[in-house]
Amino acid sequence: MSWRARLERHANRLWYETQTPGLAYRALERLYRRFAKQRFHRPSGRPPVPVIVVGNLCVGGAGKTPTVIALARRLAARYRVAIISRGYGGHSDNYPLAVGPETAIAEAGDEALLIAREAGVPVWVDPERSRALQAAIEDSAAEVVISDDGLQHQALARSFEICLFDGHRGLGNGHLLPAGPLRQPRSRLASVDLLLVKGAGFSLPGAEHFELEAIGFRDLDGSLTEPLEAWRGREVDAVCGIANPEGFADTLERLGLKVRLHAFPDHHRFLARDFAGLDRPVITTAKDAVRIEAGMLGLPLRVLEVLAALPESVYQRIESHIEEFA
Known part of the structure; x- marks a missing residue:
């Protein structure tokens, strides 16, 4: 795991699982308040x-x-x-x-x-x-x-x-x-x-x-390929480099997929080695898809398409x- 990934994981635990940060963090918070108040x-x-x-x-x-x-x-x-x-x-x-x-x-x-x-x-x-x-x-x-x-x-x-x-x-x-x-x-x-x-x-x-409504899966080239129902019950590798990877995994699980999550730092630039060892179809987000080049992996890759239902x-x-x- 990279230092960025470890830092993001630590921050998420501190921010969303800890009600009272330690004294050192609260001292840094006071400094932030002072210098960013403008x-x-x-x-x-x-x-x-x-x-x-x-x-x-x-x-x-x-x-x-x-x-x-x-x-x-x-x-x-x-x-x-x-x-x-x-x-x-x-x-x-x-x-x-x-x-x-x-x-x-x-x-x-x-x-x-x-x-x-x-x-x-x-x-x-x-x-x-x-x-x-x-x-x-x-x-x-x-x-x-x-x-x-x-x-x-x-x-x-x-x-x-x-x-x-x-x-x-x-x-x-x-x-x-x-x-x-x-x-x-x-x-x-x-x-x-x-x-x-x-x-x-x-x-x-x-x-x-x-809600973010899932509307289907598409290829990297942008064409919708299969309805969501066709993937229900299938085992997949969910690969993403976003701020809330657990939310992506939860979405896939609500759609009935069996998910193995591979989370990278937010805005991660993907390389072929990031997909080494994966043996299931790969699902990623639309934001991640723009950072994945065709030919990086020899497995089927699908992009989950969502829309904001405002x-x-x-x-x-x-x-x-x-x-x-x-």
């Missing part, structure tokens, strides 16, 4: 067009990328939509970078590349999100911009904020980094426009709930905001 409030700037930020208060996966894709698909039916992202894990000498389906993952990063392939709208990445926003408006003529993450990005003006939570993990132990998973204090939620919780088990006043009330609130923006 990022604990909502930026006051007003963007030139509606900017919808989809982000997290907690470190870890909560269905953010599928939510961004679902929102873009819905809004694109009425508006010219573009998506902006930091492009985590990628690096380019030419920012802001327009990301298309064939952009190199080394430039775009895995999440931005997946969004570009799935959302059907222009995608711009730049570590300085304000420059990506300007490119989306000027070069893509965007009437509405969705920011993939960026809740804590103080330089990005926004008009509507969505904060996501995982229903199983909730707020974890409730502490700030590094003692807990919170990037900002819970009080930050008072200035967020919409709270979204993926799944059951955790709730907040006024929060909307949604309540109609969520779309209505966002569309009302866009119409009222002036």
